[in-house]
Amino acid sequence: MPITLRDVREHELDSVMALNNAAGPAILPMDTARARFFWDHAEYFRVAEQDGHITGFLAAFSQDAPHDSPNFLWFRERYERFLYIDRIVIARPRRGGGRGRAFYADVQSFAEVRWPLLCCEVFLQSGNDPALLFHGGFGFREVGQQVMAGTGIRAAMLMKELCSHAWVAQTYGGRLPDQPWLRARELSGRRPALATGT
Template sequence: MADMLRDKALGKALLALNNAHAQELSWLEPERLEYLISEAFLARRIGRLDAFLLAFDQAARYDSPNFIWFRARYPRFVYIDRIVVAPSARGRGCARRLYSDLFEHAARAGHDRVVCEVNKMPPNAASDAFHAALGFVEVGTASVHDGSRTVRYLSHTPAS
């Protein structure tokens, strides 16, 4: 995805796609997106911009309260910070392909746990169903963003 930062139009499209889903992901400014990509364990996209994923391992310099929650509990993990599929690409398996790629990269790097959070309030039923189908299990909950959002913390291990 570093190529997106060199391609200004693609970088703007990535930012626009992310920010169109800010309720689920969080709003980003261009500089923050650049920083996140530079810290990522894995940054992938499908097509020109059908979908993208950003994930961090436990060593990332990242201040997300959700990431910090996992860091306080697990010595090694890969944290899925954001994944989004463009409306025009939904239903084509993009999210599953990105997760499959992430699971393979995580395993090759010696990680046995992939984690994420999903909004509980406001609810995100599609994400809940997707993660359950992949074998993610709830490992905690928290109120974040000054209580305006409640999240469910999920974990996937090869045995789960």
């Protein structure tokens, strides 16, 4: 059956949290408050659905989010405008089926009309070479490293410049065409991000 990527629905937050917490040590745990924070503040928060089941999700935040992630804050201290991929989780039995690639193609399409940079990190631990290769294949490059306070985990900070953003910003300013594929999530009473100057 086909895989559908769509915005998460509020009643699915428990399913997202369970999927996150079953992912293993490479993904930071999520509680109810964190899931609610993602719902309220993530500019991009989509799930992969297949046969009526959620099989993965990706959440990303703009530079304006009130996020406390040390890796997010690392980027905010250095870059003015970006979309930060906080996490991508694919259910263990569904890994290797192309969902990660589908999410990254989708989040890039979402981001490039709104932000000049797409950012994320990969934990530098044994066995994570495939994750670094995956991101390299999508054009990400390392722009630094940091050790996360209190964890001892070293992360490679990755960034991709979105080459279409400058053209979109110059052509459309802050007003994108009213098309379904360009619509963004409504976030807690504030307007979602639009294309603006670099």
